[in-house]
Amino acid sequence: MEKTYNPEQIEAKYRSLWEDKNLFSSDANSTSESAYSIMLPPPNVTGSLHMGHAFQHTIMDVLTRYHRGKGEQTLWQPGTDHAGIATQMVVERQLAAQDITRHDVGREKFVEKIWDWKEQSGGTITSQMRRLGSSVDWEKERFTMDEGLSDAVNKVFVQLHQEGLIYRGKRLVNWDPVLHTAVSDLEVISVEEQGSLWHMRYPITNSDEVMVVATTRPETMLGDSAVAVHPDDERYKHLIGQTIDLPLTDRKISIIADDYVDMAFGTGCVKITPAHDFNDYEMGQRHDLEVINILTDDAKINDVVNSPYIGMDRFDARKQIIKDLDEQGLLEKIDPHKLMVPRGDRTNAVIEPYMTDQWFVKIAPLAQPAIDAVKNGDIRFIPENWNKTYFNWMDNIQDWCISRQIWWGHRIPAWYDDKGNIFVANTKEEAQAQAGEGVKLEQDNDVLDTWFSSALWPFSTLGWPEKTPDLARFYPTDVLVTGFDIIFFWVARMIMFGLKFTGEVPFKDIYITGLIRDGQGQKMSKSKGNVLDPIDLIDGISLEDLLAKRTQGMMQPKMAKKIKKQTQQEFADGIPAFGTDALRFTFAALASFGRDIKFDLKRVEGYRNFCNKLWNASRFVLMKLEGETIDTTASLSTADKWILSRLQVTKKNVEKHLKDYRLDLMSQELYEFVWHDYCDWYLELSKPLLQDDATKAGTQATLIKVLNEIVSLLHPIIPFITEEIFEQCNAITGDDEISLMTQAYPEIDQSLSSKDSEAEIKWLQTFILGIRKIRGEMNIPPSKPLPCFVQNFKQTDELYLQNNANILNALAKMESIDKLATNEEAPESATALVGEMKILIPLAGLIDKEQEVLRLNKEIEKLEKQKMQFESKLNNEKFVSGAPEAIVNVERERLGATLGAISDLNEQLNKISNL
Template sequence: MEKTYNPEHIEAKYRDVWEKDGLFSSNLNSKSKNTFSIVLPPPNVTGSLHMGHAFQHTIMDVYTRYNRSKGSQTLWQPGTDHAGIATQMVVERQLGQENISRHDLGRDKFTEKVWDWKSKSGGTITSQMRRLGASVDWERERFTMDKELSEAVKKVFIDLYNEDLIYRGKRLVNWDPVLLTAVSDLEVISTEETGFLWHIKYPVIGSDEILVVATTRPETMLGDSAVAVHPEDSRYQHLIGKMIALPLSDRKIPIIADDYVDMEFGTGCVKITPAHDFNDYEIGQRHNLETINILTDDARINLNAPEAYQGLDRFDARKAIVQDLEKQSSIAKIDGHTLMVPRGDRTHSIIEPYMTDQWFVKVKPLAEPAIEAVKKGDIRFVPENWNKTYFNWMENIEDWCISRQIWWGHRIPAWYDKSGKIYVANNLEEAQAQAGIDNDLVQDEDVLDTWFSSALWPFSTLGWPENTPELARFYPTSVLVTGFDIIFFWVARMIMFGLKFTGDVPFKDIYITGLIKDGNGQKMSKSKGNVLDPIDLIDGISLEDLLVKRTQGMMQPKLTEKIKKQTKKEFPDGIPAFGTDAIRFTFAALASFGRDIKFDLKRVEGYRNFCNKLWNASRFVLMNLESQSIDFNSKLSSPDKWILSRLQHTKIEVEKHLSEYRLDLMSQSLYDFVWHDYCDWYLELSKPLLENNLTKKGTQATLLKVLTEILILLHPIIPFITEEIFEQSQKLIDSSTEKLISKKFPEPDKALFNKDAELEIDWLKQFILGIRQIRGEMNITPGKPLPCFVQNLNSLDKTFIKNNESIIFALAKLKNVEILLDNDNEPESAIALVGEMKILIPLAGLIDKDQEIARLNKEIDKLNKLQLQFSGKLNNNQFISSAPEAVVEKEKLKLASVEQSLDELEIQLKKISQL
């Protein structure tokens, strides 16, 4: 083995080897009774690997590699989503650089351009997945626009339409006036912004009374159909049913009563604009109000509004309306107001609730069996608390708008004749057969919402609607790993469509992960400049390049400078290269059931250190096996039996945590066993054993056996380094070409549990730690041989001392171990206890008492000053109220650490003073 661990070299080597040798193939273990299948949530073809992807892909890969090594026939199904709006925007932007629009090209040629872009640039995220070590079956990679998957989409649409579960109608949708299409709720980002609240006077006809109505969107008053009050509001009961003269208009609208109105908010009067507000639309439906759309597709005022405002952009119209209302003295007051503004996630334009003709799925009939499947336990949410979120949404579900007004995607298989009659069919020929051959038909221009095709993903990727062997073997899939933010948009729809079209659930478990946030608990976003790129963590990035990356495209100089300043503070030397395995271990260790997960680079650094420790430990083992024939039947010492017993416990813990989706606990179990039991203790215990001919062969066999099983246990989390170490060990032993990825996962061996060995080595550890503690407290150099006396022994203590004499001398660095009888005079000593046995280290000649007291007092003075500094900061109310919570917590941890160190030094000072 190389002296230094080099992740870059190792990772490049095995990425190619595993895939080339077909070791990710779903054909492996094809005769197994057991299967494990998981679908990759298809990332956008336009996308690149972000922290959320890397986190979830690591989790999925751990389970895939684990089940493969358990002997199951395993499929991790990869693929990408065509990402309708995002992909169209990318290609349109490229065309725009050549002063060409999609309309210049026409639909067919534009679609060809998109396919061309996809073939050249659409593989970024899949190449990055390979960097992460994702062991998906790449030969089965799918794309939502593949011919077979497109045919499945068409069949589902037609079947639902024929069952009257898909319809076309005029409904209120989220509308992006820049993209000129309906968008899903997931594509709408609500941001808190400052604006105004205009209080407008609405005169009651035939009365001197005026109702004051507040609005943040004065332009929508042109589409008002009523003013609503609460039916029990005594202030307005006498006005219910009367009419209002709508300002700036010649229309009259009624005063209605509805429980939706909050009597305590504002004046208790609410303007109702059914065509431009989702809540108002529901009220309008209840009261049969007129629905008046006053906007065009691009958010200009249309012909339904008074002539003075027609053609104006919505915000120009707002200014004109406010000015005209002020001229009429129709504004009671204007308040500053903080509100949530819905913006398109891609265009950043303000989204309008907009009444248009769209295609919808009647979801309630599909939702009922999907709710029942979770209630019966056919599908399990992990953690279970997400059941409530799922039920709450599913039981109040609304019809799903599935049409989008763009060109890239699955075009809706519907045709219209001149009278507007609809014919839904697989192709034009079938539609004409329905309509009559002489009928001139035009296909619907819209495409389907991307979520529609991805709802079929678990079964369309397996060949449905054909009864393929893959569908029979791998459906339902075993588990879905995804985030809580798409339970509604994707998870619920997969369940509904899976049950509807296959008669079975699409997956048995749904593991909902938390959201990766930065070290301060803030959501990662480009606008905050706190985004981390997993590839940068793997390869490293200089501060200069990181600054460019984080501020690229920013138009606000103040924000740019702020981000540069915080980046320089956080990463003064840039980000070092940690390698893939360290990143993967970090993600596995963070995979708790928490909703928010703080990502701290110190954790990555810690797991990089773990990889280094594993590398160095493996080098030690292999160096001590060189030119040796390994005899696994050799007699074993107590330390050998102890580490083998501890290994069996670790195997049980690992499998338990995996079954419960607690990768964080699984990672911790492995970390503790490898770092502490194997490296810190067993490797040290093995050194004197290797020098003894009676124990050498047994120790060599144990070193190799335990290392090999450690590598297999760790492989699902850190596959690259474990594969390389395993290859090096194989070269040394028998030159086998077998890969670690193909090794069987080790089962606990009941015969290797050994309580006696565990008791003996726990005693030995306490003995050695007692000596080391004395050295530390008395500031005695680690290598100085010490005289040692023991007193108050029982028979077991005597046996353990005799059995482990060479180890005690070697690891505790002792001159001798002598037994003191109860009536012997005790020398002036530092004392440690192992059970009731006393260990005494005579201090005569070992330390200068006065010098040590002076040193300790100096350290205590220094810590007292730090304690005053930290406590003063935390007692400052201004600091507590203004500093971020994460910063305050760090200061509290600093104070706690200082106070703990002070306590320890005070104890040491007391001990030495009493000598």
């Protein structure tokens, strides 16, 4: 083996080997009786791998590699989503750079250009997945606009329409006035902004009275249909049923009563604009109010309402309306007001509730079976608490707007004749047959919401509606790994459509992961400048490049300056190259059931150190075994039996944690076993055992056996380094397996469990650690041989002393070990306990008492000064209340560590002073 672990070289080597040998193929072990399948949540074709992707892909890959190793026929189905709006915007920007619009080139040519872009630039995220080691079946890669998937989309649409579950109607939707399309709630980002609350005076018809209503969108008053009050509000009971002269218009609107109104909020009067507010729309339906749309597609005032504001942008109209109300004495007051403003995630434009003709899915009939599937246990959420979120959404479900006014996507399979009749069919030929020969048809211009096609993902990718072998073999899938933010938008819809069109649930388990946040617990976002790129963590990045990346395209100089400062403080030397395995181990170790997961770069550094430790341990073993013949039948020492027994415990716990989706506990279990049991203890124990002819052969066989199983156990988490070590081990053992991918995952062997050996080695460890503690406390060099006495020992202690004399001499550097009777007076000694047996190390001649007291006092004095600094900071109310909580907690931790160190040193000082 190379002396130094070099992840870059290893990763490049095995990425090629795995794919060249087709080791990710779900057909490779097709003779297996059991199957296991996972669907990759299809990332947007426009996207690149972010931390959330890398986190979830690591989890899916661990599960996939594990089940593949268990001999199951395993499919991890890859693919990408066509991402309608996002992809169209990318290509439109390219055209805009040439001063061309999509309308200039026409729909057909524009769609061709998108396909060209997809062919040339749409594979970024799949190439990055390869960097991460994702063992998806690339031969089965799918795209939501593939021909087969598109056919499935049409079939579903047509069937739902035939059953009356898809309809076209005029409803209120989220409208992006820049994109000129309806958008889903997931594409609307609510941002807290400073605005105003305008209080307007609405005159009562034929009266001197006025009603004061408050609004954050005064321009919508042009579309008011009523003013509502609570039926029990004594202030306004006498006005219910009367009318208001709506200012700036020639209309009169009614005063109505509705329980929805909160009497305690504001004036208790609410203006009702059914065409421009979702809650108002519901109230309008209850009271049969007129629905008046005052806006055009690009959010200008339309000509439906006769007003002087026609053609004005909504916000320009707002200013003019406020001015006009003020001039007429109808503006009561203006209060500053913070509010949540809905903005489009692509355009940043303020989203309008807007009344348009759209296609909808009547969702309630589909929802109940999906609710029942979770209630009866056919599907389980992990963690289980996400059931509540799911049920809350499903119990309050609204019809789903599935049409989008863009050109990229699955065009709605509906055609119109010149009389407006609609013909829904899989093809134009079928629609023509419905309409009759000679009837001129035009296809609907809208495309389907991207979420519609992705709702079919678990079965459309497997060939549905055809009864393919893959569909029979891999559906239902075993687990869906996804985030909580799309439980409703994607997860619930997959369940509904899966049950509707296949009669089975699409997956048995839904593992909801937490959200990866930065080290301070903040959500990662470009605007905050705290985004980490997984590829940068793998390859490393200089500070200069990181600064450029984080401030690219940032328009506000102050914000860019702030981000640069934060980045320089956090990454003064840039980000070093950690390699893929270290990053993957970090993600696995963070995969708890928490909702928010703090990502600390020090964790990645720690797991890079683990990879180094594993590399060096493997190199030690292979060097010791080079040129040797491994005798697997040789008798085993107690240490050999102990490590094999500990290995069985580890395997048992790993299996349990994987079954429970606790990859964090699985990672911790393997880390502890490899770092502490194998490297820190067994490798050290093996050194004297390899020098003894009686134990050499057994130790050699155990070293390589355990190392082989270690890399197999770790392979799902850190596949690259384990492959390299496995190949090197094969050179020693003569095995001809081409890859760990084809190696069976280690099985638990209960015959190797040994409570006796575990008890004896536990005794030995306690003895050695006791000696090391005495050396540390008394500042005795590790290489100095120590005389030792033992007292109050039992027969078991005597046996263990006899069995492990050579090991104690080698690892604890014992000069001698003598026994003292229980009542025999011991020399002046430092002591430690092994069970009830006392270890005594005579200190005469080992330490200079006066020098040691002086040294300890100096250390204590130094720590006392540090303690005062920490206490001063934490006693400063300005610091505690003003600094970020994470920074304050760091100072508290430092104070606690310092107090602990002072306590330990004082204890040592007391021991030495009493000698």
